[in-house]
Amino acid sequence: MAKLSINGRAVEVDVEADTPLLYVLRDDLKMNGAKFGCGLGQCGACTVLVDDKAVFSCMVPVSVLEGRKVTTLEGLGTIDKPGPLQRAFIEEQAAQCGYCTAGILMRAEGLLRENRRPTDAQIRERLSANLCRCGTHNRVIKAVKRAAEYLRTAATTDSNRT
Amino acid sequence: MTNKIKSAKLPSGLSRRALIANGGALVVGFSLSDALAQAPEAPPVAAAPPPPLPGSLRVAPMIDAWIRIDAAGKITVLTGKVEIGQGVKTALRQVAAEHLGVPLGSVTLVTADTARTVNEGYTAGSQTLQDSGTAIMHAAAQAREILIKIAADKLGVDAATLKAEDGFVVAADGKRLGLGELVAGDVLKVKAEPATASKLRDPKSYKVIGKSVQRVDIPDKVTGGAAFIQDFRPEGMLHARVVRPPSYGAKLASVDTARIETLPGVRGVIRDGNFLAVIAVREFQAVKAMEQLAAAAKWSEQPTMPEQASFAAWLPAQDKRAIPIRDVKGDAPAPAKTLDLEYFRPYHMHGSIGPSCGVAQFKDGDMTVWACSQGMFPLQDAVAQLIRLPKDKVRCIHLEGSGCYGHNGADDAAADAAYIAFKMPGVPIRVQWMRADEHLWEPYGAGMVMRVKAGIDAKGMLTGWDYEVFTDTHSTRPGGAGSTLVGQSIENGFKLPAPQPAPQPNGSGDRNIIPPYKVANLRLIHNFQPHMKLRVSALRGLGAYSNVFAIESAMDELAAVAGEDPVAFRLKHLVHDARATDCVKLAAEKFGWKAGAVTGRGNGRGQGVAYSRYKGLAGYCAVAVEVEVDQETGRVRLVRAVAAADSGTVVNPDGIKNQIEGGIIQSASWTIHEQVSFDRTRVLSRDWSRYPILRFSETFESVEVHVIDRPGTPFLGTGEASQGPTGAAIANALFHATGQRIRALPFTAPRVKAAIGV
Numbered sequence: 001m002a003k004l005s006i007n008g009r010a011v012e013v014d015v016e017a018d019t020p021l022l023y024v025l026r027d028d029l030k031m032n033g034a035k036f037g038c039g040l041g042q043c044g045a046c047t048v049l050v051d052d053k054a055v056f057s058c059m060v061p062v063s064v065l066e067g068r069k070v071t072t073l074e075g076l077g078t079i080d081k082p083g084p085l086q087r088a089f090i091e092e093q094a095a096q097c098g099y100c101t102a103g104i105l106m107r108a109e110g111l112l113r114e115n116r117r118p119t120d121a122q123i124r125e126r127l128s129a130n131l132c133r134c135g136t137h138n139r140v141i142k143a144v145k146r147a148a149e150y151l152r153t154a155a156t157t158d159s160n161r162t
Numbered sequence: 163m164t165n166k167i168k169s170a171k172l173p174s175g176l177s178r179r180a181l182i183a184n185g186g187a188l189v190v191g192f193s194l195s196d197a198l199a200q201a202p203e204a205p206p207v208a209a210a211p212p213p214p215l216p217g218s219l220r221v222a223p224m225i226d227a228w229i230r231i232d233a234a235g236k237i238t239v240l241t242g243k244v245e246i247g248q249g250v251k252t253a254l255r256q257v258a259a260e261h262l263g264v265p266l267g268s269v270t271l272v273t274a275d276t277a278r279t280v281n282e283g284y285t286a287g288s289q290t291l292q293d294s295g296t297a298i299m300h301a302a303a304q305a306r307e308i309l310i311k312i313a314a315d316k317l318g319v320d321a322a323t324l325k326a327e328d329g330f331v332v333a334a335d336g337k338r339l340g341l342g343e344l345v346a347g348d349v350l351k352v353k354a355e356p357a358t359a360s361k362l363r364d365p366k367s368y369k370v371i372g373k374s375v376q377r378v379d380i381p382d383k384v385t386g387g388a389a390f391i392q393d394f395r396p397e398g399m400l401h402a403r404v405v406r407p408p409s410y411g412a413k414l415a416s417v418d419t420a421r422i423e424t425l426p427g428v429r430g431v432i433r434d435g436n437f438l439a440v441i442a443v444r445e446f447q448a449v450k451a452m453e454q455l456a457a458a459a460k461w462s463e464q465p466t467m468p469e470q471a472s473f474a475a476w477l478p479a480q481d482k483r484a485i486p487i488r489d490v491k492g493d494a495p496a497p498a499k500t501l502d503l504e505y506f507r508p509y510h511m512h513g514s515i516g517p518s519c520g521v522a523q524f525k526d527g528d529m530t531v532w533a534c535s536q537g538m539f540p541l542q543d544a545v546a547q548l549i550r551l552p553k554d555k556v557r558c559i560h561l562e563g564s565g566c567y568g569h570n571g572a573d574d575a576a577a578d579a580a581y582i583a584f585k586m587p588g589v590p591i592r593v594q595w596m597r598a599d600e601h602l603w604e605p606y607g608a609g610m611v612m613r614v615k616a617g618i619d620a621k622g623m624l625t626g627w628d629y630e631v632f633t634d635t636h637s638t639r640p641g642g643a644g645s646t647l648v649g650q651s652i653e654n655g656f657k658l659p660a661p662q663p664a665p666q667p668n669g670s671g672d673r674n675i676i677p678p679y680k681v682a683n684l685r686l687i688h689n690f691q692p693h694m695k696l697r698v699s700a701l702r703g704l705g706a707y708s709n710v711f712a713i714e715s716a717m718d719e720l721a722a723v724a725g726e727d728p729v730a731f732r733l734k735h736l737v738h739d740a741r742a743t744d745c746v747k748l749a750a751e752k753f754g755w756k757a758g759a760v761t762g763r764g765n766g767r768g769q770g771v772a773y774s775r776y777k778g779l780a781g782y783c784a785v786a787v788e789v790e791v792d793q794e795t796g797r798v799r800l801v802r803a804v805a806a807a808d809s810g811t812v813v814n815p816d817g818i819k820n821q822i823e824g825g826i827i828q829s830a831s832w833t834i835h836e837q838v839s840f841d842r843t844r845v846l847s848r849d850w851s852r853y854p855i856l857r858f859s860e861t862f863e864s865v866e867v868h869v870i871d872r873p874g875t876p877f878l879g880t881g882e883a884s885q886g887p888t889g890a891a892i893a894n895a896l897f898h899a900t901g902q903r904i905r906a907l908p909f910t911a912p913r914v915k916a917a918i919g920v
Contacts, residue, residue, distance in 0.1 A: 015446070016426070023446040027401075032393040033386035037515050038597040039449075042850040045515055074386040086384045093376060093816055096824050097247030097565030098383030099516040105384060120863075127858035131850065133515050134247055134565045135827030137861035139820070 002062040006031075007075030017063040022046045024062050025072060033073025033102050037131075044130030047103035047110075048072045054110035054129075073102045076109060084154070085109055088147035089140075096134030104130045108144045116151050118144070216357040217296025218242065222280035225308075226350040228301035229258065235329065235342030237264055239298060240272045242282025243290040244536060244560040245379060246567075248881050249817040250290045252377045256813050257295050260370040261302035261363055263326030264341070274538040274560045284537035284639065286568070286700060287668060288780050288879025291813060295877050303360040308352070309344045316344070365811070365873030372871065374816035379562070391534045391561035392519050396590040399521070400429055401445040402582045403452035404593060405438040405459055406603055406647070409844045410697065412461040414438060422458065425451045432585055435653035439582055441591065452596070465842035467695045474506045474906065477611050478632045482689040487666060487675055492682030494625040497617025499723050505614070505712040506906040508837035510607040511853055512701055516564025517595035518604075520576030522583035524549075529556045529584065533576035534563025537639065541573055544640035547656065548577055548649050549584040556580075567828075569639050569699035571595055571604045577646035598848045603647060606838050607701030608634035610671060612712035622724035624735060626683035629713070633671035635661035635692045636704040663690045667779055674706040674886060676778050677713050678742055679735035696840065703882040706776060707829065710886025711893065711907070714772035718894040719903060727757040728771050728894065736773075741782055741808050744870060746773050748806035749784035752868050766791050767801075770894025772887040781883035782808040782870075785826060787862075789895040796915025798834045798896060800862040803888070808870040810878040818880050819867040825884035826865055831856035833889045834909045 002019075004011050006029065013028045020039075025031045025048070034057050037045030041056040048057045049071040077083030082090065085105050095101045104127060111118055111126045118126070123144050132140065214220050222228070222242075230238045239258040245251040251271055259266040272278055274285070282294055306326045313331040314321035316339065323334045330338040365371075382389040407414070419431040422440060427447030432439045440455050442448035468476045521532040529551060533541055538558040546553045558576070566572055579593040595603075615628040643649030644656035664670040672688035721731035729750045736742045749755075750771065768791075773784040788801040807822045835854050839846040847853035889907070897903045902917040 015444070019446045023444070023449075027445040030395060031386060032388055032390075035390075035392065035516055036594065037517070038849060040597060040849055042597075043515055072386070073384070077385060079381050079385045079387060082381070082385055086381075089384045090376060090380055093380065093820060095247075095377075095380050095383055096249075096820060097515075097562070098380060099390060099514075099564035101383055102386065124859045124861070128860075131515055131855060131857070133513055133567070133828065133855065135824035135831075136820075137827055137856070137858050138823065138865045141858070141861075 003066055004062065004070060005068070006070045007072060013062070015062060018061050020058050021048065021060045021062055021065060021070065022057040025057060031072060031074055035099055035102055037100070037103070042131070043100070044107060045100050045103040047106040047130065049106060049110055052110065052113045054107040071109070073106060076105070084150040085112070085144070085147040088143040088150060092139050092143040092146060094136055094139035094143040096136055100130060100132045101136070104132065104140055108147065111144070112148055112151060116148055116155070118148060120145070213356045213358070215354055216300050218280060218282050218293040219297045219300060219354045221282065223353045225301045225305050225352055225354050226348070227280050228298050229262070229305045229350060231341050231345045231350065233342050233345065235340045236270065237262065237268055237341070238270045238272060240279045241294045241298065242274050242280040242539070243285040243294045244273045244538070245562050246285060246536065247565045248290070248821060249377050249814065251379055252375060253291060253813045253817055254295060254298055255378065256370045256373070256375060257299050258302045260368060261299050262306050264329040266370050266375060268329055275557070276538050276542045277557045281539040284540065286536050288776060288881040288883065291877035292780070292879055295813065299362065300357055300360045301354055303362050304354055305350055307361055308349055309341055312344045312349060313339045368873070371811065371813050372815065372873065374814060377817070389562060390516070391521065391532055391563050392516060392594065394521055394532060394561055396521065396523065399590040399592050400441050400443060400586070401448040402439055402441045402579065402591050402593045403448045403596070404578050404599065405440070405452055405456045406599055407436060407461055409463045411466050412436070412463045415460045415462045417455070417459040419455070419458070422451055422455045425454065430586060431455065432582060435651055435655060437581070437648055437651035439578070441582060441586060445594070449596070463843050467840050467842055469842065470840050473508070473609060474611055477609060477691070478689070480691045480693050482632065482691045485663060485672070485688040485690055487672055487686040487688055488684045490684040494682035495619045497625040498620045500615065500617040501716065501719055501723065503614045503716055503719060504905060505612040505708070505715060507610045507708040507711065508907060509609045509696055509698070510701055510832055510836050511601065511838055511847070512567045512570035512604055513853065513855060514564040514566055514570050514600060517597055517600040518571035518575035519563060519592065519594045520572070520579035521590055521592045522576070522579035523590040524583045524587045527555060529580060531556065531558045531576050531580050532561050533558055533572060534561055534566065535572035535576060536566065536569065540640045541576055544573065544577060544643050544646055544649070545580045548581060548643035548646065567702040568607070569605055569637070571600050573640050573645070574603065574647045577643070577648045581648045581652070601848050601853060602845050603697065605638055605697045605699030608636055608671065608698040610705065610708040612708060614712060614716040616716055616720055618720055618724050622726050622731065624679060624681040624720070627677055627681045628685045629675065629677070630687040630689055631672055631675060631705060631709060632689040632691060633705060634694060634698050635663070635690070636670040636698065636700055637661065637664065638697070638699040661692045663688065667777055669705065669777070671705040672709070673704045673777060674709040674774060678739065678773070678775055678778070679717070679732070680738055681735070696838070696845070703776070703885050706774070706882060707832065707885045707889055710772065710774040711889040714774065714887065714890030715893045715905065718770065718890070718897065729755055730757060732771070732773060742773065742775060745782040745806045745808050746784045748868055748870065749786050749804055752806065752866060753786035753804040755786060766793055766899055768895040768897065768899025770891040770896070770898060772890035772894060774886045776879060776883040776886070780879035782878070783822065783883040783887050785884060785887040785891045787888070787891040787895050789892060789899055791896065791899045791914060791918070793918070796911040796913070796918065798892070798909055798911070798914060800830055800860065802864045803862050804866045804868070805884055806868045806870060807880065807883060808872060808878070809880045809883070810872050810875040812869055812871040813877065815869050815871070818869050821880045822867045822884045823865045825882065826888045827856065827861055829885035829888035830862070830892060832885070833892045833907060836908050
């Protein structure tokens with residue numbers, strides 16, 4: 001039995017301890033955000049956040065996650081109320097097949113939690129852990145910059161309110 | 163089928179077109195079955211055969227095969243094509259909405275499903291808009307007129323006074339009739355008329371076509387919706403994994419499955435000939451069991467492949483069928499200068515980020531297969547043959563997968579699932595390939611050698627062009643069960659049928675072999691060599707990428723020996739083609755191309771240009787790039803790319819930009835990084851570490867796409883338009899950056915470093 005915190009929700013799953021987080025998310029919790037790509041930590045399609053840091057969920061056994069906070073794509077917003085990155089990806093139409101997009105979005109989320117003013121070079125460097133095959137790279141970079149802008153604007157608005 | 167007014171019953175001499183032409187009596191044919199029933203049987207009239215119907219209406223002429231409207235006004239558009247990330251789910255809706263006169267959001271689209279849609283073969287060759295889009299456009303326009311006529315009848319007004327807009331037929335006095343009120347009976351169950359009968363919207367009045375509407379599929383994909391076949395989880399589904407052989411032709415010598423069957427969650431192990439699979443309750447249980455099964459399996463392997471290091475020399479020496487494509491002798495002065503050049507492309511992978519997945523269920527004698535491959539009807543044939551069921555007992559339904567870019571492992575994964583499901587009736591079976599399955603077993607894009615002998619006269623005009631391409635087949639698609647890995651693996655299985663080259667103008671390895679330039683003497687040979695030492699099939703553009711790489715590299719080499727600017731040299735050989743000229747000029751202008759400023763300076767930074775029209779009949783595309791070469795390492799840095807594209811009528815400008823941009827970046831990856839590695843026995847590129855592709859840190863600083871709209875002209879396929887020009891433009895830029903011409907792909911850092919000799 002593994003106790004997990006997924007997108008702020010406590011869940012218990014009855015799986016073998018060596019089961020990677022990815023399979024728990026997809027198979028036990030029926031969540032779609034994290035994708036299987038390689039199972040080797042080479043492509044990033046399975047990226048989620050563990051305590052604000054991007055990790056390859058295909059490489060992390062559930063046994064090490066007790067007491068840690070997992071955030072997946074589903075934790076960033078919904079189709080009716082998309083979060084800033086999700087909105088920016090839709091607005092920039094930063095996808096083709098969209099299979100790699102979820103993992104890229106999560107790695108970008110990790111970056112933006114550290115740095116709300118990332119340079120192009122920082123975005124490129126950080127996203128290099130993820131692969132895209134359709135060639136949406138340049139649109140993705142634009143989308144991440146747009147999301148950073150939204151976050152900064154939101155932060156300014158919030159601080160004006162308080 | 164309960165329809166009573168099939169168009170087949172229309173008297174042959176009294177076509178609906180004739181009714182339309184004769185002015186307004188159309189009501190007879192469409193709204194009232196009585197009227198039709200009363201039409202006298204006319205004697206057969208010997209008339210000229212009607213012109214072929216436009217697009218895929220040719221294969222499915224009934225309007226309701228494409229457009230259905232129910233009594234509640236719900237509009238369903240059906241296409242036999244599929245969404246593979248190219249945005250057609252959105253573009254086809256735009257086409258339908260525009261010509262029906264309904265809001266975009268009111269259109270539901272169904273993609274390829276053997277039980278519901280038309281058989282449009284494969285979604286390939288950048289033909290979706292051309293085939294399906296054209297069919298839907300005419301079906302929608304004709305359906306709209308049918309409904310207007312019915313409305314006119316109902317309202318007792320002249321049809322010419324009615325308009326279809328926003329989902330209503332609107333009269334001059336403002337009276338509105340919903341489409342649902344007009345569709346009683348089978349009014350759309352009629353045969354489409356030829357294109358000349360379609361009252362297409364005037365492009366000037368387009369409301370939806372030509373607009374960059376947002377893709378309908380992206381919101382789900384960025385919020386965790388069930389968007390992919392990988393997210394499809396029918397009740398009671400079990401997970402299967404296949405243990406594939408370690409090499410081509412390997413035979414399963416022995417395997418002890420007894421222990422595997424006792425592993426946690428395992429529901430069964432299937433061994434049939436060289437086919438080995440395990441089925442488990444949970445996905446990770448299936449993965450672990452698969453690993454143990456793989457470890458237990460003993461295979462006998464043989465060296466079957468040529469040496470990779472000498473492959474480029476080995477290939478042209480193999481058995482070949484020399485197919486002449488052009489042999490034209492014309493008037494030209496003797497060449498003042500000639501070049502004799504050879505270019506090479508290695509094997510490339512489709513390299514889908516998500517390994518292939520298929521789901522199947524065999525229940526009550528019926529097989530249902532959910533697949534992410536490009537052709538549901540060909541897959542239906544393959545599965546029916548594989549499990550020896552009649553075709554009408556097999557239904558194949560497309561669900562989106564990871565981008566496939568051609569014939570990747572998707573058909574195989576679906577066939578795997580179908581075969582396992584057949585052995586375990588009742589239960590939905592999901593087969594998800596592992597990374598190594600996809601890398602090792604997908605059918606690659608074949609290696610190619612291209613030889614060009616060309617001459618120019620004293621004025622720098624081409625005198626002759628002699629070109630040969632040497633390559634394997636570029637399609638081993640299903641078809642039959644012999645095209646699938648499982649079909650080939652099982653005891654008493656199936657053999658791949660002998661591949662055949664596809665004829666021009668589509669071609670296969672010879673796709674885009676015909677240079678777009680004016681030249682008096684032209685000899686083109688496609689050396690078809692189906693040796694199939696590595697598994698090969700259709701990869702985005704087939705031979706087009708390599709042929710354009712060779713043609714456009716050679717044109718650059720010729721421009722250099724002529725001492726001419728590469729853009730000017732191309733333009734003076736394109737004077738016969740105004741659209742090509744516009745395209746090259748626009749790319750050069752937007753790039754800021756400066757004549758003479760770029761030739762072979764060898765200072766580490768260079769610019770290159772290239773052009774092609776995909777297949778000689780689809781989208782036009784010119785690409786200019788700037789690259790920088792690190793003199794220490796030989797690493798090619800992509801600085802910027804500017805493209806111009808002419809796709810005829812633009813349905814979704816941003817969709818075209820996305821396709822051209824993606825094509826440029828994917829092609830850049832092929833060009834500077836990619837080659838499948840193998841030894842005599844095994845493919846070595848088993849994961850991304852042995853098959854590197856372009857990373858975010860390496861992409862261009864900017865990619866600009868300029869779209870030329872030609873409203874009202876035919877749709878021209880775009881999805882494969884930019885790859886060829888990009889590869890060549892990079893090759894040409896690299897030459898101008900280094901002063902060295904590299905003719906063998908890929909331009910990896912070690913190869914470039916060796917060429918520049920630093």
